[in-house]
């Protein structure tokens with residue numbers, strides 16, 4: 001099937017692309033690389049560097065002719081949405097409308113929208129929270145994601161196309177940016193491994209439902225393969241973990257004995273978040289398969305995996321193909337020279353071309 005994924009160079013989107021390619025779908029990616037990285041998009045997918053709000057989107061969709069659009073791209077930072085709600089709405093609301101209009105012109109019959117559970121439901125009366133619970137977003141990001149869901153429903157109603165929204169719990173796993181504001185597992189793990197102190201906001205008894213990114217990609221692949229599935233489905237594990245508990249387990253795994261520091265609670269932060277994914281089970285046959293014991297105490301390798309092969313941005317800027325001095329394309333595990341069609345593996349963050357070209361060295365006597 002031909003599938004177009006927006007935001008396919010980002011954390012969640014790149015795992016979705018990998019999974020769809022593994023299921024033999026033909027994949028086009030639209031991403032403006034605002035937070036996404038070109039090298040996360042495998043060569044087997046066609047990357048169109050294009051903003052959702054750019055008029056060129058029409059020609060990308062016309063050429064890609066997707067049977068399904070998976071809309072992952074977003075301004076995904078809650079703090080940025082608070083600081084600049086207009087920008088947040090511009091990407092998450094206007095960008096989604098622009099995409100849906102392009103889908104209409106290209107007669108795309110189906111769209112799967114990646115939304116959020118926690119930020120959409122806000123503080124809830126029922127835990128685990130089902131899809132029909134009232135929505136109480138407490139941030140501009142929550143409002144913009146919920147608004148985009150509504151536009152998807154209206155687009156489907158007006159065009160006769162099908163729309164499905166997946167509301168994700170807190171996602172963790174490889175390629176999550178530990179420098180970002182979200183992803184407490186990536187942040188804590190990278191700080192613990194670097195010997196830095198972790199900061200817990202508030203008393204740390206706030207809880208979240210942490211779902212592994214591979215399980216999320218599986219849910220999206222099932223949604224793509226289920227043309228009858230419409231409406232809204234939560235994607236979460238139904239298991240609740242407090243930030244204090246997460247810190248204790250990650251500290252134990254990394255052999256750190258130091259306690260975390262506590263900072264004032266973030267205003268408006270939800271106390272508990274836990275999603276009921278019963279509908280995802282009946283609609284898509286999906287449930288989280290990452291073993292329960294790894295959910296609350298994710299293996300550090302889960303986060304490290306992506307970082308192991310990461311090449312420094314400065315190194316990237318100065319590297320050229322040793323054979324033809326041409327510009328290089330960086331993937332996760334190799335570097336490609338499109339001009340002379342050579343590929344150089346990356347091992348432990350070091351391109352082998354640097355190792356094999358190095359002069360032998362011995363200490364001065």
Ligand SMILES: NC(=O)c1ccc[n+]([C@@H]2O[C@H](COP(=O)([O-])OP(=O)(O)OC[C@H]3O[C@@H](n4cnc5c(N)ncnc54)[C@H](O)[C@@H]3O)[C@@H](O)[C@H]2O)c1
Nearest residue numbers: 007009010011012032033034035036051052073074168171
């Ligand atoms: N990470 C989580 O825990 C989580 C939880 C719930 C929902 N989500 C949702 O999952 C999706 C992906 O989040 P993520 O954590 O992978 O974030 P991310 O920032 O890694 O990915 C977003 C991608 O969208 C691209 N993008 C941003 N603005 C764009 C624009 N105007 N045009 C084209 N591309 C654009 C970025 O370059 C990036 O590749 C978002 O829709 C987010 O709301 C994420």
